[in-house]
Amino acid sequence: MAEMTLIEAIRQGMEEEMARDQSVFIVGEDVGVRGGVFRATMGLYEKFGEERVIDSPLAELSIVGVGIGAALYGMKPICEIQFADFIHPAFNQIVSEAAKMCYRSNGEWTVPMVIRAPYGGGIGGGLYHSQSVEAFYTHVPGLKVVVPSNPRDAKGLLKSAVRDPNPVMFFEPKKGYRLIRGEVPEGEYTTPIGPANVSRSGSDLTVFAYGMMHHYALQAAEKVRAEGIDVEVVDLRTLYPVDQATVLESVKKTGKALIVYEDNLTGGYGAEIAAILAEHAFADLDAPVRRLAGPDVPAVPFSHPLQDWFMISPDKIAAAVRDLAKY
Amino acid sequence: MELSGDMKREMYWSMLLARRLDERAWVLHRQGKIAFHISGIGHEAAQIGAAFAIKRGYDWVSPYYRDLALLLAMGYTPRDFMLSLMGKREDPSSGGRQMPSHWSLKSANVISHSAPVATQAVHASGIGLAMKMRGEDKVVLTTIGEGSTSQGEWYEAVNWAAVHKLPVIFLVQNNQFAISVRQDKQMAVKSSADKACGLGLTGVTVDGTNVFEVHRVISELVERARSGEGASVVEARMYRITPHSSDDDDRTYRTREEVEENKKKDALIIARGLLEKEGLLAPKDLDAMEAKAKSIVDDAVQYAEQAAYPDVSEGLYPVYAEEVRHG
Numbered sequence: 001m002a003e004m005t006l007i008e009a010i011r012q013g014m015e016e017e018m019a020r021d022q023s024v025f026i027v028g029e030d031v032g033v034r035g036g037v038f039r040a041t042m043g044l045y046e047k048f049g050e051e052r053v054i055d056s057p058l059a060e061l062s063i064v065g066v067g068i069g070a071a072l073y074g075m076k077p078i079c080e081i082q083f084a085d086f087i088h089p090a091f092n093q094i095v096s097e098a099a100k101m102c103y104r105s106n107g108e109w110t111v112p113m114v115i116r117a118p119y120g121g122g123i124g125g126g127l128y129h130s131q132s133v134e135a136f137y138t139h140v141p142g143l144k145v146v147v148p149s150n151p152r153d154a155k156g157l158l159k160s161a162v163r164d165p166n167p168v169m170f171f172e173p174k175k176g177y178r179l180i181r182g183e184v185p186e187g188e189y190t191t192p193i194g195p196a197n198v199s200r201s202g203s204d205l206t207v208f209a210y211g212m213m214h215h216y217a218l219q220a221a222e223k224v225r226a227e228g229i230d231v232e233v234v235d236l237r238t239l240y241p242v243d244q245a246t247v248l249e250s251v252k253k254t255g256k257a258l259i260v261y262e263d264n265l266t267g268g269y270g271a272e273i274a275a276i277l278a279e280h281a282f283a284d285l286d287a288p289v290r291r292l293a294g295p296d297v298p299a300v301p302f303s304h305p306l307q308d309w310f311m312i313s314p315d316k317i318a319a320a321v322r323d324l325a326k327y
Numbered sequence: 328m329e330l331s332g333d334m335k336r337e338m339y340w341s342m343l344l345a346r347r348l349d350e351r352a353w354v355l356h357r358q359g360k361i362a363f364h365i366s367g368i369g370h371e372a373a374q375i376g377a378a379f380a381i382k383r384g385y386d387w388v389s390p391y392y393r394d395l396a397l398l399l400a401m402g403y404t405p406r407d408f409m410l411s412l413m414g415k416r417e418d419p420s421s422g423g424r425q426m427p428s429h430w431s432l433k434s435a436n437v438i439s440h441s442a443p444v445a446t447q448a449v450h451a452s453g454i455g456l457a458m459k460m461r462g463e464d465k466v467v468l469t470t471i472g473e474g475s476t477s478q479g480e481w482y483e484a485v486n487w488a489a490v491h492k493l494p495v496i497f498l499v500q501n502n503q504f505a506i507s508v509r510q511d512k513q514m515a516v517k518s519s520a521d522k523a524c525g526l527g528l529t530g531v532t533v534d535g536t537n538v539f540e541v542h543r544v545i546s547e548l549v550e551r552a553r554s555g556e557g558a559s560v561v562e563a564r565m566y567r568i569t570p571h572s573s574d575d576d577d578r579t580y581r582t583r584e585e586v587e588e589n590k591k592k593d594a595l596i597i598a599r600g601l602l603e604k605e606g607l608l609a610p611k612d613l614d615a616m617e618a619k620a621k622s623i624v625d626d627a628v629q630y631a632e633q634a635a636y637p638d639v640s641e642g643l644y645p646v647y648a649e650e651v652r653h654g
Contacts, residue, residue, distance in 0.1 A: 069453020107651030
């Protein structure tokens with residue numbers, strides 16, 4: 001096992017897949033000579049050349065659209081959107097084209113591609129370098145939506161995403177790129193797209209989270225342990241299609257659910273988990289399902305006090321856990 | 328490529344068959360037998376000129392919804408078209424999922440397209456990029472209406488192809504109307520081909536009612552693209568003598584006199600005149616072609632009317648590549 005950061009694991013996953021399969025290539029803004037603004041593709045341009053690590057024009061819809069065309073031709077593009085905030089121009093290509101291609105052609109055409117995008121706040125990025133956009137895409141059949149929370153999963157899920165025959169949205173918690181470190185197995189492995197992970201076993205209540213919020217949820221669980229609250233944490237990992245069985249199993253055991261996400265509260269991804277619990281776990285619940293999420297303002301404001309007000313922190317999660325445990 | 332007499336006759340035949348099928352679609356709509364038709368009448372010369380300029384089955388095509396004649400030249404059959412019009416299970420483009428004239432024919436390298444306009448142009452650039460990455464001498468032909476060249480997607484696609492010298496032919500079929508809106512509200516240039524020079528690639532305008540002239544011009548552009556000299560934009564100009572679609576009423580935005588005047592410049596009449604002048608078509612040949620077309624169209628209608636609708640259970644798949652069923 002080697003310890004590495006989240007972003008190193010993602011880079012290693014891409015490097016291995018490119019070495020394994022000649023049809024894999026990377027396209028995005030500044031991914032080549034610069035190695036990406038977050039350095040996710042550092043060294044890959046030197047190793048694989050400008051034909052396989054392509055600096056695109058500064059235009060997101062064609063990063064995705066060109067990727068779709070290449071995928072139809074049999075290539076396996078990894079499209080990098082520099083910040084998830086900038087993915088919106090590509091919405092049409094993702095939702096109208098990539099997601100619907102297999103269905104609309106009755107399976108004649110499929111789009112094996114990965115769209116990577118760093119998401120999330122807490123990095124002083126203001127409204128347009130902090131957004132969480134996963135809920136837009138978890139509404140779209142035909143896409144798979146993945147959010148890794150730790151290096152081991154990030155590498156394994158990325159490799160699965162590259163090998164998946166469908167378009168996979170791969171949202172990376174950018175605040176965790178260098179903050180989150182962890183063990184990554186030596187040698188070849190993949191992490192399957194689909195199953196959630198019970199990352200901490202507990203009996204009093206379940207916290208459902210993903211990405212950066214999962215990292216914080218584990219910290220919050222540690223904080224309340226001394227107070228005698230035994231928290232189970234479920235890392236959802238694949239948001240769509242969701243692992244409903246693991247979600248329901250956990251709540252059957254604990255009877256209480258807190259869903260944490262850093263996107264705006266209303267219509268955010270956690271609402272779907274809450275709906276699943278309301279529909280299928282009513283009899284198992286000992287308390288109302290709770291959501292802890294960002295406020296319903298357009299996006300994360302820049303000024304530090306405002307950003308801290310917006311962002312979910314381990315302390316805020318711990319407070320919500322205490323509150324729910326008391327119920 | 329010099330066209331033989333046989334080839335010229337074949338081109339005329341392809342135009343004629345497309346026209347008769349298209350006309351029958353309008354009749355079927357008025358009879359209440361189909362729900363929707365979008366016409367390619369008047370576009371046949373541009374499409375057949377282009378189709379005969381590429382290596383069909385070797386090169387790739389990213390089409391749009393008016394391309395009935397082009398699709399027939401690629402191997403799509405009259406029965407296929409009628410199946411699609413009636414939403415029958417055997418429709419090869421989508422198994423009855425897409426509206427009619429939303430083509431896909433993988434066996435002929437024709438990719439599936441959608442209704443949001445200009446998305447297909449970006450895919451063509453992606454296909455061209457993949458061809459270049461693999462060092463192949465193939466080209467991709469993509470078609471579009473002049474109104475849709477207002478889309479950012481089109482500019483991004485053309486820009487990509489220009490920057491990377493991709494083997495893409497952007498064929499604009501300028502029928503002078505985007506539903507009701509005329510060209511002067513779409514662009515400040517005389518021809519969409521003029522936009523090409525601003526993006527750094529070749530732009531050519533051709534009389535889209537003369538099939539042999541279209542063929543000559545596009546053949547040259549195809550050879551340039553095939554030999555690595557890059558992409559081009561070609562505008563073929565014609566007049567849309569039908570309403571936009573069966574749901575449109577063109578009396579609300581143009582006079583009958585204008586339409587009648589333009590019917591005199593019909594591509595089919597012009598092609599016939601040219602062939603007669605060269606002594607390649609005698610009246611008896613024309614009669615034989617008409618009789619053959621009628622019998623093919625009759626057969627296609629009869630076949631499609633008797634064909635089965637999809638079973639409602641088929642609505643559920645294939646959302647993902649894993650769910651593709653064959654047969």
